[in-house]
Amino acid sequence: MENQFLKYALYYRNTLQWSVIPLKPKNKLPLLVPPNPEKKVQGNWPTSWSEYENRLATEEEIREWWSRWPEANIGIVTGKISGIVVLDIDGEGAKTLAPFAADEPLPETVKSITRNGYHFLFKHPGLEVRNFVRKDLKDMHFRGDGGYIVAPPSIHETGHVYSWEVSPGEIVLAPMPRFLLKLCLERNVLLPSASAKKGTHPKKVDAESSLSGVNQGQRDVSIFQYACSLRSRKIEYAEARQLVLTMAANCAPPFPESQALIKLEQAWKFEPGNVEDPATQLDKAIAFLEAVKTLEGVYSPEGMNHLALLRTNEPSRYPLIKQALKKKFGNELNLNELEKAVSKQIAENNKLRIVESGEPPPMLEQVLKNLPLKELRKPHSWNITENGIWQETKYGPVCACPVPVIITARLHNFERADYKTEIQFYRDREWKKIVANNATIYDSRAIIMLANKDLPVSSNSSKHLVRYLEEFQRENLEVIPVIKSTSHLGWVDRNFIPGVAGDIQVDSDDNFTCAGYHPSGDLSKWLKLAARLRQYPLARFILSASFAAPLLKLLSQRVYIIHTWGPTRTGKSAVLKFALSVWGDPDVTLANFNATKTGLERLIAFYCDLPLGLDERQVVGDKQGFIDSLIYLLGLGKGKTRGAKSGGLQDFNYWRSIVLTNGEMPLSDSSSSAGIRTRALEIYGKPIEDEELAVEVHQTIRDHYGILGPIFVKKVIEVREKEPETFSESYDTIFKYFTKKWPDRISSYISAVSIVILADILSSEWIFGVGEELATEQAFQLGDEILKSLESVKEIDDATRSYQFFMSWFASNYEHFADYDYTVERFGFQQAGAIFVYPHIFEKFMAEAGFNPQRVLKDWAEQGWIETETWGKERKKRLKVKRKDPKTNVYIYFVVVNRVDIPDGKNDKEGE
Numbered sequence: 001m002e003n004q005f006l007k008y009a010l011y012y013r014n015t016l017q018w019s020v021i022p023l024k025p026k027n028k029l030p031l032l033v034p035p036n037p038e039k040k041v042q043g044n045w046p047t048s049w050s051e052y053e054n055r056l057a058t059e060e061e062i063r064e065w066w067s068r069w070p071e072a073n074i075g076i077v078t079g080k081i082s083g084i085v086v087l088d089i090d091g092e093g094a095k096t097l098a099p100f101a102a103d104e105p106l107p108e109t110v111k112s113i114t115r116n117g118y119h120f121l122f123k124h125p126g127l128e129v130r131n132f133v134r135k136d137l138k139d140m141h142f143r144g145d146g147g148y149i150v151a152p153p154s155i156h157e158t159g160h161v162y163s164w165e166v167s168p169g170e171i172v173l174a175p176m177p178r179f180l181l182k183l184c185l186e187r188n189v190l191l192p193s194a195s196a197k198k199g200t201h202p203k204k205v206d207a208e209s210s211l212s213g214v215n216q217g218q219r220d221v222s223i224f225q226y227a228c229s230l231r232s233r234k235i236e237y238a239e240a241r242q243l244v245l246t247m248a249a250n251c252a253p254p255f256p257e258s259q260a261l262i263k264l265e266q267a268w269k270f271e272p273g274n275v276e277d278p279a280t281q282l283d284k285a286i287a288f289l290e291a292v293k294t295l296e297g298v299y300s301p302e303g304m305n306h307l308a309l310l311r312t313n314e315p316s317r318y319p320l321i322k323q324a325l326k327k328k329f330g331n332e333l334n335l336n337e338l339e340k341a342v343s344k345q346i347a348e349n350n351k352l353r354i355v356e357s358g359e360p361p362p363m364l365e366q367v368l369k370n371l372p373l374k375e376l377r378k379p380h381s382w383n384i385t386e387n388g389i390w391q392e393t394k395y396g397p398v399c400a401c402p403v404p405v406i407i408t409a410r411l412h413n414f415e416r417a418d419y420k421t422e423i424q425f426y427r428d429r430e431w432k433k434i435v436a437n438n439a440t441i442y443d444s445r446a447i448i449m450l451a452n453k454d455l456p457v458s459s460n461s462s463k464h465l466v467r468y469l470e471e472f473q474r475e476n477l478e479v480i481p482v483i484k485s486t487s488h489l490g491w492v493d494r495n496f497i498p499g500v501a502g503d504i505q506v507d508s509d510d511n512f513t514c515a516g517y518h519p520s521g522d523l524s525k526w527l528k529l530a531a532r533l534r535q536y537p538l539a540r541f542i543l544s545a546s547f548a549a550p551l552l553k554l555l556s557q558r559v560y561i562i563h564t565w566g567p568t569r570t571g572k573s574a575v576l577k578f579a580l581s582v583w584g585d586p587d588v589t590l591a592n593f594n595a596t597k598t599g600l601e602r603l604i605a606f607y608c609d610l611p612l613g614l615d616e617r618q619v620v621g622d623k624q625g626f627i628d629s630l631i632y633l634l635g636l637g638k639g640k641t642r643g644a645k646s647g648g649l650q651d652f653n654y655w656r657s658i659v660l661t662n663g664e665m666p667l668s669d670s671s672s673s674a675g676i677r678t679r680a681l682e683i684y685g686k687p688i689e690d691e692e693l694a695v696e697v698h699q700t701i702r703d704h705y706g707i708l709g710p711i712f713v714k715k716v717i718e719v720r721e722k723e724p725e726t727f728s729e730s731y732d733t734i735f736k737y738f739t740k741k742w743p744d745r746i747s748s749y750i751s752a753v754s755i756v757i758l759a760d761i762l763s764s765e766w767i768f769g770v771g772e773e774l775a776t777e778q779a780f781q782l783g784d785e786i787l788k789s790l791e792s793v794k795e796i797d798d799a800t801r802s803y804q805f806f807m808s809w810f811a812s813n814y815e816h817f818a819d820y821d822y823t824v825e826r827f828g829f830q831q832a833g834a835i836f837v838y839p840h841i842f843e844k845f846m847a848e849a850g851f852n853p854q855r856v857l858k859d860w861a862e863q864g865w866i867e868t869e870t871w872g873k874e875r876k877k878r879l880k881v882k883r884k885d886p887k888t889n890v891y892i893y894f895v896v897v898n899r900v901d902i903p904d905g906k907n908d909k910e911g912e
Contacts, residue, residue, distance in 0.1 A: 004153055006066040009074050010059065012151065014568070015616060016168055018084070019056050019077035021049045021148060022065040026157045028150055031069055052077050053146065059569070073154035079145035083124045085176055086143040090117040093139035100179045103253040109174035111166040115156040118165070119149055122180070123173040129184040137183075144184060169592040169616075178254040219255040220263075223248060227267035237429060240264060258454055261428055262402070285309050289321050295332055298325060304345040311342055346397050364406065372424050372431050373408045375479050379471035386426070389468055400464035402456050403427045407472055411435060411485040411507055420485070420507060423469070425455055435507055442466055489517065490609025490657075491553050498583065499710025500717060508606055516588030517610075521704030526581070529700050531768065532693060537785045538564060539575045539687045541756060542660060544782075546579035547767075548759030549611040549658045550713050554720070555731050559637045560752040561659040561680040563667045564687055565617065571688025572662040573615055574697040579660060580613045581701040583709035592616050593663075597630055601639045605653035610709075617663025624669055628676050631667060634659050635679035658756075669850075678748045683789055708767055715766050731758050738783055744792040757783040799859035802851045806897065809845060810835055819886070828894065829886055834867065836894040839880055857895070867896040 012018040022031045032049040057065075066072060078086050087106075089097060094117075097106075110121040117139070129144035143149050152162040164170075214222045226247055230240040241264060248260035285306035289298075297303055310318040326333055364376040367385060382400075383390045389400040409422035421441045424431045434453050440446040444463040451457050457465055473480065485507040486492045495502040498517040506514050534540040545562050552559070564572055577586035591603060592615045604612045612634075617627070633639075639653030661667065667680050688694045719726060735754040742750065757779045764775035810817070816827040817835065828837040843853040857879040860866045869881045880893040 003066055003070055005070070005072060005074055006063065008151070008153060009062050009066060010568070011616065012074070012076060013056060013059065013062060015573075016082075017056065018082040019052045020062055021052050021057070021075040021077060022069055023073035023075045023150060023154065025069070025071040025073060026155050026159075027073065028075075030075060030148070031065070031072060049075070049077070049148070053079060053081055056081070074151045075148045076151045078143040078147045078149060080124055080126075080128075084121050084173065085124055085129055085180075086147075086149050087120040087122070087180060088114075088117070088141040088143060088149070089120070089139065090114070090141075091139040093117055093141075096138050096140040100177075100253055103256065104177055104179050106177060107174035108171060109166070110168050110171060111164070112152055113163050113165050114150070115158060115160045115162075121168075121173060122176040125176045125181055129176075129181065132184065142180065142184060167594050169594040178249045182250065182252065182254065215252050219248075219251045220259075223251075223255060223260055224263040224267060227264045231267045237268065240268075241428075262456065265403075265427070281309060286321065289325065292325075295329055298329075298333070298338070299341060304341060307338075307342045308345040311346065343392070343397055368404055368426070370431070371406070373406065373479075373481075376406060377475050377479075379468065379475040382468055382471065389465070391464065391468070398464055400461055400468045401425070405455070405465070405469070407469065407476065407480055408433075409481050409483045411483050411505060413485045413487060413507065415486060421473075422483075423455075427454065427456070441469060488606050488608040488655075489514065490550065490607065494717070496550065496609070496713045496717065498706070499713045516586075517584035517706060519706040519710070520585065521707070523704075523707045525700060526704045526707065527768070529578075529697065533575065533578060533688070533697070534768070536688055537782055538683060538685045539571070539578075540760070541683075541782060541786055542575050542579045542687065543582070544760035544763060544779075545658050545660060545756045546582045546611045547709075547712055547763045548756045550609050550716060551727065551731075551755055551759060552656045552658065553609055554716075554727055555755065557656075557751060557755055558748070559635050559655065559657060559659065559679075560748075560755075561631060561634060561661060561667070562752070562756075563617070563661045563663070563680050563682045564685065565663050565666050565682065566684050566686055568664055569691060569694075570686035571691070571694035571697070574694040575687040576613050576615060576660055576662050577701055578697050580611060581705035582712070583610055584706040586613070586701055586705065589613065590615055593627075593630075593661075597626075597633055600630065601633060601653055604634060604655045604657060604659070605639060607657060608655045609657055612657055612659045614659065614661040615663075617661060617665055617667065627667055631676050631679050677791065678746055681749060681752055681786075681790060683786065685789070712763060712766060715762075727758070730761075731755065734758055734780075734783075737780070738787060741784070742787045745787055745790060746792075749787065749790050753783050753786055756786075798851070799856070799863060799865075802846070802849075802856045803860065803865055803900075805849055805851070806846075809849075810897075826887065831886075833899050835897045835899070836883060837897065839893055839895055842895045860897070865898055865900055867898065 009020045009022075013020045023029060024031055030049040032052075076082060076084070078084055087097075106120060112119045112121070124144075129142075131141075131143055131145075131147040133141045150156075150162055152164050154162045156162070223244060227240065227244050230243060235243070241261070244260050244264045245257060248255035248257060288302065288306050289310075292298055292303060298307075307318075307321070310321060322335060322338065325338075326335060364378055364384065365371050365374060367378070378384050381391055383392075384404050384406075386404065388402040389405060390397050391400065403425050405423055405425040407421060408424045411420040411422060412418075413420070419438060420435050421438055422433060422435045423441065424433050426432075432454060434450055434455060436450060440449065444466045447462050447466055448457060448459060484492075484504045486497070486504055487506075487508050489497045489506065492501075492504050495504055497504065497506060498514065530543065533543065542562065542564065551557075564575075566572065577590060580586040580589050583589070589607075590613045591600065594616075595603075600612075600614075637654060637656050666682050666684075668676050668682065688697075716727075731754055734757050735750060738745075738750045738754055738757075739747070760779040760782060761772075761775050764770040764778065765772055770778070813827060815824055817830050819829065826838075827841045828835065830836065846853040846856055857866065861868050861877065861879055866879065867881050869878050870876060871878055879895075881896050882891050883894050883896070884891050
C-alpha cells in the first residue's frame with residue numbers, strides 16, 4: 001500500500017519545491033537530531049534539520065526517511081528556501097488578528113486546517129523575516145526564515161489530521177500582508193487598538209520623518225499633509241507616489257493604498273510650490289471669519305474662499321460660523337443668499353461650468369485630455385473635469401464621483417445574446433477599465449460593488465453616479481461603439497483567440513483572464529529546444545497534440561484525454577508544460593487534479609478549443625470514482641445542467657479540446673468501464689530519458705512561450721479559406737491507413753491518434769521546416785509507435801475483462817467450490833466444464849470489483865459464456881438457471897458459467 005506521507009512529501013519537494021523534513025509521528029518535533037549530541041553522527045545522516053534551511057532534501061533522502069520512519073509527520077521548512085512564510089492562527093488568534101485585518105483584510109491564499117486553527121501561507125518577501133511569538137499577540141504566531149510548520153496529511157497527537165482548505169495547486173500564493181511584514185521588521189509595533197488609544201491628532205507632520213509612518217487616528221490627515229509637502233517641493237509625481245505609498249505601508253496599521261492615492265491626487269490638484277498645510281488653511285479661514293467686521297468682507301473673494309473651504313472640509317464647523325455671522329450682522333445678512341454665493345464659489349474652485357438650457361453640450365476632448373474614446377459629449381447639467389463629475393442642484397453642487405468616468409463601449413456577447421457596459425475612469429494618472437453587467441452599472445445599490453475594482457463610489461454618491469451614467473449613455477447613443485464579445489477562448493466564428501482575435505473582446509463571468517496567453521521571449525530558442533524534444537516519440541506526440549487541439553472543432557471530432565504515466569523524474573511535467581507553451585505561459589495555464597469538477601468544467605469551457613493541461617494525477621490518490629467521473633465530464637464536451645438563480649436554466653458550458661494529463665499512476669483501473677477507457681489514451685513510458693534536458697525545458701519556457709500557437713492557427717485559417725476540405729480529406733486518409741493497419745484497436749483511439757498525426761505533419765511543415773514527404777513518413781511512424789502501446793478492443797471490452805476477472809476470482813477461491821472441504825463457506829460447485837455460482841455470491845463479488853452484475857450477465861449471455869433458459873409463452877430468456885444443488889439435493893437458481901478460452905485480441909505481430 002502506498003505511503004501517503006511519502007507521496008505528499010515527494011509532491012511538496014518535487015512539484016512545489018518546498019524543503020521537506022520528517023517530524024516525529026503524531027508530533028511536531030523534528031526527527032533529524034543527533035542520536036548522541038556528544039558524538040559525531042555516523043554515515044550521511046545530518047546532525048539537525050537546519051541544514052535544510054539552505055538546501056532541498058534529495059528524493060533519495062526523503063524516501064530513506066519515510067522508509068526508516070513510515071509514520072513520520074511532514075514538516076515544511078519556511079523562509080527563503082521554500083519561498084513561503086506562514087501566519088499561524090490558533091485559539092484566540094482570530095481575535096488578535098481582527099484589528100489588523102480591519103484595516104488590511106487577509107488576501108486569498110493557500111490555507112491549511114490545523115488542530116485548533118489555520119496556517120495562512122504567503123509568498124516570501126525576498127528579505128529576511130524571522131519567526132516571532134509575542135505575548136501581546138495571543139495565539140497569533142509567525143514562521144519565516146529559521147522555522148517550519150506541520151503540513152497535511154500529518155496527524156496531531158489528538159488524532160486530528162492536518163488538511164488543505166485551499167490547496168497549493170488551487171490558488172497562487174498571495175504576497176505577505178504589510179502589517180505582517182511590519183510586525184516582522186519592527187518588533188515594538190503596537191496592536192492597532194493600543195496605538196489608536198495613544199495617538200493624537202497633530203496639526204503638522206514633519207515631511208522628512210513621515211516615511212516611518214504614524215498611528216491609527218493620525219493617518220488620514222498626516223498622509224494628505226505629507227503629499228501636500230511633496231507637491232510644494234515640486235517632487236515628480238512618480239516619486240511622490242512611491243513615497244506616499246511607503247508612508248501608508250509603514251503606518252500602524254497600514255493605511256489602505258487606494259485611499260492614500262486619493263490623498264495624493266487631491267494634493268496634486270494644487271499648483272506646485274503653492275500648497276499650504278490644510279490645518280493651517282482652516283485655522284486662517286476661521287480666524288478671518290471671526291474677525292470680519294463688514295458684510296463686504298464676508299462677500300469678498302477671500303471671505304467666499306474661506307467659507308467654501310469650511311463647507312467642504314469642516315461641515316461640522318461651517319453652520320456654527322454661519323450662525324456667528326448671522327448674529328453679528330443680523331437682518332443685513334440673508335443666509336439663503338450667502339449659501340448660493342458659497343455654492344457658486346465651490347463650483348468656481350472646482351472649475352465647474354453649468355451648461356445653459358438649449359446650449360449644445362461641449363465635446364469632452366475639450367475638457368479632458370487623452371480620452372480613450374473621441375467625439376463624446378457631456379450630458380446636460382453635468383460637469384466633467386479632472387476633479388470629477390459634478391452637478392449644480394438647489395442644495396448646492398453634488399459630486400457623483402471624484403474622478404471622471406465615461407462609457408466607452410457596449411459589449412454584445414452574440415453567443416449568449418446579452419449585453420454589458422464598459423466604463424473607464426481616470427485615476428492614478430491613467431484610464432482604468434471596468435466591464436460589468438448592465439444591471440450593475442445602472443443600479444445604485446449594485447454599482448457600489450465596483451468600488452472593489454478601484455472606482456471611487458460609495459452609498460452616498462452611487463445614486464448620483466447612476467443618474468449621470470444614464471444621461472451620459474442617452475447623450476452618446478450614436479457614439480458609444482458596440483463590440484462583439486465572447487466568454488471563452490478558441491474559435492469564435494472565423495476568428496481564434498489567441499492569435500486571430502479580430503475585433504472580438506474576451507469577457508468571462510468566471511473571472512478567467514487571458515493573462516497566460518501572450519507571446520514572450522525568443523522563438524529561435526524555443527525551436528532549438530523543440531527539435532531536441534521531438535527526437536523522443538512520446539514527447540513529440542504530446543507536443544503535436546497541443547497543436548491538434550484547434551483541429552477538433554474543424555473536423556467535428558470528440559474530446560480526447562491523453563494521459564502519460566510512468567516513473568518519477570522522466571520529464572512528464574516538463575513535456576506537458578512545453579506542449580502548453582505552444583499557446584502561452586504554462587506556469588499560468590497549467591492546472592492540476594487537485595481541483596473540483598465544477599472548477600475544471602468552467603476552466604476547460606473557458607479554454608474551449610485550446611489544450612487543457614492537468615498535472616500530477618497522483619495527488620488525488622485512490623479516489624478512482626472521482627477520476628472516472630472527471631473523465632466522463634471532460635470527455636462529454638458539455639457541462640452539467642444547472643438552474644439559474646433568477647429561474648430557468650443557466651447557459652451550458654461547451655468545449656471541444658484535447659486534455660493532456662500525466663502522473664505516476666494510470667487514469668483507469670481494473671474496475672473502470674470501457675466507456676472510461678475509450679475516452680482516454682493511457683500511454684506508459686518515459687517522455688524524456690535525459691534528466692538534464694527536462695531541467696533545461698523548465699528553465700527555458702519560463703521566458704519563451706506563446707509564439708507558435710498563433711502562427712499555427714493563422715496558417716490553419718489561411719489554408720482552410722483556400723481549400724475548405726483539405727483538413728478533413730487529410731484526416732480521412734490518415735484514419736483509413738491506421739484502421740487498416742491496426743484492425744484490433746478501437747475506433748476512438750485511431751481517431752485521436754489520426755488527429756494528432758495530422759497536426760504533427762502540419763507543424764513539421766509549417767513550424768519546423770520539414771519537407772512534406774519526410775514529415776508524413778515521420779508522422780506515420782510516430783502513429784504506429786503510439787498505437788502499438790495502446791490496448792486492443794478485446795482488452796478494453798467490459799465483457800472480456802469481467803470474464804477474465806471472474807476466472808481469476810474462481811481460481812483464487814477454488815476451495816469454496818470443492819465437494820471435499822466442508823470447513824469453508826461454499827460459493828457453489830463445478831461440474832462438466834461449467835462453474836455453478838450462487839447468485840448472491842456472484843452479484844456481491846462482481847459489484848465489489850466495480851462491475852454491474854446484470855450488465856455482465858447480459859453481455860456473457862450474448863457471447864454464450866453462461867447457460868440460459870427460456871420461460872413463459874413469450875419465451876423470455878432467463879440469465880440464471882435452476883439446477884439441483886448436490887449438497888442439499890434442492891433445486892435452486894445458479895449462475896452457470898461455461899469454461900471458454902478468450903483470446904486477448906492482440907495481433908501476434910503488433911499491427912505488422
